[in-house]
Amino acid sequence: MIEVKDLKKQFLIKSKVLGLDKGVVNAVNGVDFKIEKGETLGLVGESGSGKSTTGRLILRLLEPTSGKIYLEGRDISTISNSEFRKLRKDLQIVFQNPYSALDYKMTIEDILIQPLQIHKIVKPLEYKKEVGRLLEMVGLSKQDGKKFPHEFSGGQRQRISIARALATRPKFVVCDEPVSALDVSVQSQILNLTMDLQDEFGLSYLFIAHDLSVIQHVSDRVAVMYLGKIVEKGGVDEIFTSPKHPYTKALMSASPLPDPGRKQERIRLEGEIPSAMEALGGCSFHNRCPNKMAKCETHEPKLIELGDRLISCHLYEEKEGLR
């Protein structure tokens, strides 16, 4: 369905005084993954690791610096903007903040009619009927179409965002932290709704979140990102039951367990995630890694296969080599 190859995004930092180049931020630094039809890939990592940027690059809301994006085998990374606008029908996004994602000046009906008009999904006479259908699909009533966004709660607004994303009958949806701005009680409703809709329409999701329990709940496969790179990728059960990469282990250990009787050892990482502007030599995680080796400071690890998963760590390269 969607395939991303060596995707990179660099942001130029310019000085405020003369507009001179001050440096480059490598927000996404060579990301590869593939998402099949009806599959959910969970993208997890700390704030600033490049998760949201990756999602926006796929939808060309940001232009990639390099790399390829394929939709059903067709390279969509280099096609013109006007041509890509036609393809937007198949690629949609649900944003993190439902309070800012809906235009406060438009009624819900107008918000939902717009994509129908642009992509000619239904005939103009059927717009209102289709809006009613979309609202009912996400658990709202037809009458809600006449209201403005401020008349809804956060959870209801996120339902509207989902309805808007599904209005074009897309094949692939980027869910950019769709529940992190919502109350815990509402989060499960939204997650279940996204999963139900996936089953109904065979949607593919790139599900971005920093909440591991959310990722575990919705994903088929998981990719862990650190400083713009994928450090570990594999099946959701595999990654959650036996994380291999030191960063994934630390991330998992920070996630609270629902059983108060069970105890887990917390791995505390030292220091903050380095700035994406500082080009660290070797492995990007080496300055915080509890298993650091001399090689880690000088050589960048490659993404290697380890069973059914992919991992980028010298620790496992060595083990692979010994085998």
Next chain:
Amino acid sequence: MTFQAIKVVTKKVFQNLLMLSLILVIVIGLTGIPTDFDIHSYNGDYKANMSMESIMESIKNNFKIFVSGEAFNVKIQGQTTLELLTKTARKSSAILFFGAILAVVVGIPKGIIDSRKKDSSGTIKLLQSLIPLSVPDILTITLVQLLAIYLSKNEISIFGIGPFPFFGDETFSHAIYPIISISILPAAYIARLTANEIEESFTKSYILAARGKGCSRFQIIKNHMMKGIFYSVLSGFPTVIGIMFSSLIIVEMLFNFRGIGFYLIYFYTTQLIPPYEAGVGFSLFIVVLALFYYLIFMIFNGLKEILMPQSKSS
């Protein structure tokens, strides 16, 4: 209307009336100072040509003239001040009104064009708006007048229209250059407001969502930003009016367009009208100008309160 709303409206009206009265008192007081008042330097010492008592007497008289209504009936060159005021106010209103419309009609599309930052000609477009805002308005207006003279002398017409007269006020075509001149600065200001609003809006999630839906740039501006631009221009309009009123005197003087601004300077500088009549005329015209400005200012502030959602919620 609820009691709370009535209370708020009454309070606002009272505040504005109080402010207006204060402004009128200051203006009448200041314009009561005799027009021939002067301070001379003599042997390193500064001396006024009249005593403080006579200045205060003159200010008191000025208030009396206004309160009694005599200010409207003083004869100047064969007509009463009220007749002269009506005639000139009509002319000034015409150039202010059409100037404001032209500024909006030119300023908003210019702002939309300027907001295309990625375009290689972005800096040039930005400068086109920033230069008129940075240079003194007299220079901009003089340049328009020079162009007008050049076009007229060489009988050059644009799209078969013109050349227009560049001096006087007999017909509407005499008002074309004053209207253009008075609208340049406000148009540049509105263009900056529009461009800033668009640049800010493009980072908002609902705009990203609109792009995600497949909206073109034009559709995004038309459907999601036009209201924001309208609110932004509306809230900036009191400043626009201020700019226009400050340019009014220069425009009318340079193009010999005999409106309120022209007569203000004329009353102050001419030797053809006796000082008393000139003084009363000057006071009356400046009071009316202040009143006029404040009324327009109030109307736009009121509109902003009613129409802008942010103001409503606050």
